[in-house]
């Protein structure tokens with residue numbers, strides 16, 4: 762039975778991409794295969810991680826495309842040409858339009874570093890999410906993997922994992938712990954769940 766082809770969209774360090782690669786190596790992603798990594802930033806270290814793992818890479822820059830629409834068309838062309846079944850946003854710091862998200866219903870997933878619906882939506886990304894959680898004074902935070910629709914961080918939740926906040930946490934220490942204890946676990950697990958669903962639909966089982 763052929764595996765679902767995964768395209769991973771990245772912008773930065775790519776530790777979540779690494780978690781997917783490590784899961785694949787460990788046999789924990791049996792229904793999927795990471796087939797392409799696309800960055801919207803030529804300096805993203807995620808590109809090096811992909812190359813080290815022998816995964817094809819591409820860079821698509823919005824400034825070269827001229828508009829958000831042209832940028833998304835370039836992404837879609839690349840994803841479609843490579844036969845990508847599942848798009849994983851792994852630290853992809855760009856909001857995608859309704860035209861893009863509606864083209865892939867239940868076929869785009871995103872990892873977000875909080876327990877949605879807390880600390881999510883426009884402006885909540887990366888370290889800012891952890892700054893906001895600490896400023897609010899919540900005692901528990903975590904990570905969420907969800908389907909992507911036209912509402913930023915508003916699609917159906919697939920998996921969540923809670924992480925306790927410690928008294929002396931800084932945004933940086935909290936970010937690292939949320940990644941290690943939550944994101945790097947639930948992202949590969951959710952990717953496997955959706956890939957299995959894709960394969961099942963394909964074979965009509």
Ligand code: GAR
Pocket residue numbers: 772773774775776777778807851852853872873874885886887890940944
């Ligand atoms: C991760 O914490 C991810 O959850 C977050 O950016 C970081 C990327 O790290 N994504 C968002 O905030 C999206 N709203 P990585 O490049 O090392 O995976």
